[in-house]
Amino acid sequence: MKAWFARHYGGPDVLRLEEVDKPVPKPGEILVKVHASTVNSADRRIRACDFPPGMKTLGRLALGWSRPRQPILGTELSGVVEAIGQGVRQYSPGEAVYAFPGGKMGAHAEYVMFKEAGPLAHLPEGVSMQTAAALCFGGTTALSYLRRAGVREGQSMLVLGGAGAVGSAMVQLGKLAGAQITATTSAGNLDLVAAFGAGRVIDYRHTDVARLGERFDVVADTVGAMDFATAQRLLKPNGRYLAISGAMKEMLGSLRKGPDGKRMIVGPADERREDVIELGRLAARGQYRPHIDKVYAFTDLPAAHAHADTGHKRGSVVVQVAE
Structure with missing residues (x-):
């Protein structure tokens, strides 16, 4: 072969x-x-x-x-x-x-x-x-982090990098979990990310999300766009920053909570057969593509x-x- x-x-x-x-x-x-x-x-x-x-x-x-x-x-x-x-x-x-x-x-x-x-x-x-x-690559990563963050109906989530394999899965599967999705991407991908299910899409090149003046239950960073200190300004009390592209600094930082119970979640995504099977089911129902x-x-x-x-x-x- x-x-x-x-x-x-x-x-x-x-x-x-x-x-x-x-x-x-x-x-x-x-x-x-x-x-x-x-x-x-x-x-x-x-x-x-x-x-x-x-x-x-x-x-x-x-x-x-x-x-x-x-x-x-x-x-x-x-x-x-x-x-x-x-x-x-x-x-x-x-x-x-x-x-x-x-x-x-x-x-x-x-x-x-x-x-x-x-x-x-x-x-x-x-x-x-x-x-x-x-x-599976984007899908299992999204499922793993959504599960660790306990994302549920009615929560708000900001997805940084909504057009990539992981980001697009996070938008789709986060919405399926009941979250209200805001996502960032470049201007050429705004319509695409909206089609994935984001209720609002922001061109990160023209809008600094760190200065939005808005708070989210979850910030899912799929591209390493910010650090925990910056993310804390965007999180509600007990909010979670998902450092999906996190490095050593994030892994060490995840051991300590931020103020108001804010915390960072980082580390390798789970590789579970159950998630592989579930992604196929969702694709067959048209809920994830x-x-x-x-x-x-x-x-x-x-x-x-x-x-x-x-x-x-x-x-x-x-x-x-x-x-």
Whole structure:
């Protein structure tokens, strides 16, 4: 099979398409033929060794000191069950599925192996392969942080960076949880973010949200646009600042509450099979749909990385691996 390898840290030019042995499923394993995947912020950060301030040493220790320990990137995919190992009961060859390998990665390949109880699910009727491939990176992050923040009906939430994969999921899933959503983005994305469900959309280049004079129950920062000290001016008493792109400073700062019970929530998002399944259900009901910015051929994966590097992708960048 073919797979893209990042055997060194660097720009998109470090990626190499290589031929490797096709895996054979062992008992309890499922081999999935990948139809589509994505290139998201995690992929580009790992490939470039571009970690948040204060996190580079920890990032290298966790992910590989001089090169990515897992050279095949890719956190999410859709595809078809190619083969199953002995004892597998929930899946059969030919069934359409979607999956979220998450931090284990490996989705930028023609085939990926999963345990039967792993982070995959049957593709719901009416959900396309491209949509399914983009469900989980932004969706699981949003669900995880909304759950930690206890977002509920009638609360107000400000989403910083409403057009990205995580931001667009946060707008949609926050609204579904009953929150009243205000979101920021650039002028060219105002209508798009409003279509995701934000009741009000602000062009951050022309309006300083820190000076709005308004208070929110939750500030969800998906792009590292501010710090906790700034966010406190925007939070109601007992409000929560979600530092989704937080660095070491935020992790240390989260150990201490701010005034009036205000607190910061930071750290890796949960990677739960239950969330993977739930996102498929929501997509089938039309309650959550990831926005697809561009679609690249598998052979053009470095170009997809280059687009993600611009920092201006809207929603998800999909890579079409197979028809």
